[in-house]
Amino acid sequence: MIKMKVILAFLVIFGVHSIDAFLTIRNNSFYYGEDRVFLSGANIAWINFAEDFGSGGYAKVRSSYESAIDDISSHGGNVIRVWLHADGRWSPKWDKDGFATGEDTQSLIDDLGLMLDYAASKNVFVFITLWTLEGTPKPMMHLYYQEDRLQSYLDRVLKPLVVALRDKKALAGWDLVNEPMGSISQTQVDPNPCYDTTHLKDSGAGWAGKTIDFRLVLKLINWHADAIKSVVPEALLSNAENGELLTTNVCEKCRDHYTDECLIGAGGRANGTIDFYAMHSYTWEGRFAPTSPFLHNFDFYKSKKPILMQEFSTTITESHNASWNYRHIYEGDYVGIMSWQYNQWGKWVDTKESMFEGMGAIRNLTSHGKINIKL
Numbered sequence: 001m002i003k004m005k006v007i008l009a010f011l012v013i014f015g016v017h018s019i020d021a022f023l024t025i026r027n028n029s030f031y032y033g034e035d036r037v038f039l040s041g042a043n044i045a046w047i048n049f050a051e052d053f054g055s056g057g058y059a060k061v062r063s064s065y066e067s068a069i070d071d072i073s074s075h076g077g078n079v080i081r082v083w084l085h086a087d088g089r090w091s092p093k094w095d096k097d098g099f100a101t102g103e104d105t106q107s108l109i110d111d112l113g114l115m116l117d118y119a120a121s122k123n124v125f126v127f128i129t130l131w132t133l134e135g136t137p138k139p140m141m142h143l144y145y146q147e148d149r150l151q152s153y154l155d156r157v158l159k160p161l162v163v164a165l166r167d168k169k170a171l172a173g174w175d176l177v178n179e180p181m182g183s184i185s186q187t188q189v190d191p192n193p194c195y196d197t198t199h200l201k202d203s204g205a206g207w208a209g210k211t212i213d214f215r216l217v218l219k220l221i222n223w224h225a226d227a228i229k230s231v232v233p234e235a236l237l238s239n240a241e242n243g244e245l246l247t248t249n250v251c252e253k254c255r256d257h258y259t260d261e262c263l264i265g266a267g268g269r270a271n272g273t274i275d276f277y278a279m280h281s282y283t284w285e286g287r288f289a290p291t292s293p294f295l296h297n298f299d300f301y302k303s304k305k306p307i308l309m310q311e312f313s314t315t316i317t318e319s320h321n322a323s324w325n326y327r328h329i330y331e332g333d334y335v336g337i338m339s340w341q342y343n344q345w346g347k348w349v350d351t352k353e354s355m356f357e358g359m360g361a362i363r364n365l366t367s368h369g370k371i372n373i374k375l
């Protein structure tokens with residue numbers, strides 16, 4: 001009895017929630033407190049591309065975000081992914097020399113805070129994607145080349161943002177650069193395999209047109225990751241990459257460029273590594289690559305870090321069956337699945353009915369992690 005009281009006093013004093021209220025990784029799975037969790041949901045990913053947050057942006061889209069979160073939550077989903085700066089056309093604010101001024105940092109904190117609090121009230125986690133290389137990101141491109149400009153962004157925008165949002169229960173993690181493969185060449189020869197891209201011959205890499213030395217991309221990721229980890233060590237980080245060619249070693253043309261060695265080697269910053277892989281998998285002419293996660297379980301990749309199925313569309317999968325797709329990723333020991341995309345914009349996108357069918361099919365399962373969670 002006395003022992004019990006001591007334990008209770010301990011729980012009251014230290015607060016179970018403040019200790020446990022963030023997602024962690026153990027044994028290649030996500031945990032929330034003591035529960036293994038599986039994240040099931042959808043990409044939103046934006047309402048007004050690049051302009052949803054900061055400087056008054058959220059007031060215009062808040063009702064759309066809230067109804068999307070309601071919709072995903074009520075159909076059994078527990079996660080969304082949103083894009084923040086994207087190409088940098090709206091946030092952060094730049095001076096005439098390309099330094100981030102920090103003048104919109106507080107508005108970014110306020111806007112994201114509103115969205116994260118609403119998501120928490122509906123038991124929905126949120127991944128925030130900072131940048132994209134899937135198209136050429138003209139307004140922020142200089143950050144890949146100018147270290148002092150990059151550092152101004154990290155110090156005046158990213159670090160204050162990460163610190164201010166660290167206690168938001170819905171914040172699952174930070175996703176740094178979407179699809180670098182779109183902006184890297186197929187012919188970069190480098191003696192260090194981390195930065196050599198010649199294995200990408202005939203892969204489609206570089207479709208955005210303008211290419212950047214892969215070493216510079218990995219350096220930017222390393223500096224971002226280090227900036228975040230140095231102020232909030234428990235933050236979970238990933239980098240959204242197209243697929244197996246750049247994130248695994250399971251095929252002749254595959255090479256994992258996101259290892260701790262490659263990232264630290266590129267940028268030199270010791271805390272600048274990622275915690276899990278975020279993969280995208282689409283078919284080409286109706287077929288998956290033979291190494292697609294939709295054809296294998298997680299253990300096939302012999303990965304040291306978890307893998308999240310971050311983007312796919314049932315409409316162009318081989319099964320054409322949302323229930324099957326969500327269930328396969330769930331039972332295959334991946335850590336989550338997110339359909340592209342809630343707004344149904346563009347060509348290869350799922351309908352809401354399809355993604356809700358997938359989320360609904362697995363919403364009550366627990367064997368490979370709980371989906372029905374309380375934040």
Ligand SMILES: *[C@@H]1O[C@H](CO)[C@@H](O)[C@H](O)[C@H]1NC(C)=O
Nearest residue numbers: 026027028029036332333368
């Ligand atoms: C670790 O994960 C594997 C695969 O899901 C599972 O079989 C094993 O029981 C887990 N170990 C622990 C200690 O949870």
Ligand SMILES: *[C@@H]1O[C@H](CO)[C@@H](O)[C@H](O)[C@H]1NC(C)=O
Nearest residue numbers: 229230231232233269270271
């Ligand atoms: C890494 O981050 C920790 C805090 O998480 C900090 O104390 C440490 O100084 C950082 N290390 C380096 C080399 O920056």
Ligand SMILES: *[C@@H]1O[C@H](CO)[C@@H](O)[C@H](O)[C@H]1NC(C)=O
Nearest residue numbers: 321322323324325327328361
């Ligand atoms: C979709 O997959 C599920 C298994 O997850 C199966 O029970 C169902 O019959 C499939 N539906 C169709 C139309 O093939």
Ligand SMILES: *[C@@H]1O[C@H](CO)[C@@H](O)[C@H](O)[C@H]1NC(C)=O
Nearest residue numbers: 076359360361362363364365
């Ligand atoms: C999940 O549970 C809810 C309520 O607990 C129930 O209404 C629903 O039918 C279940 N769905 C499935 C697919 O088992």
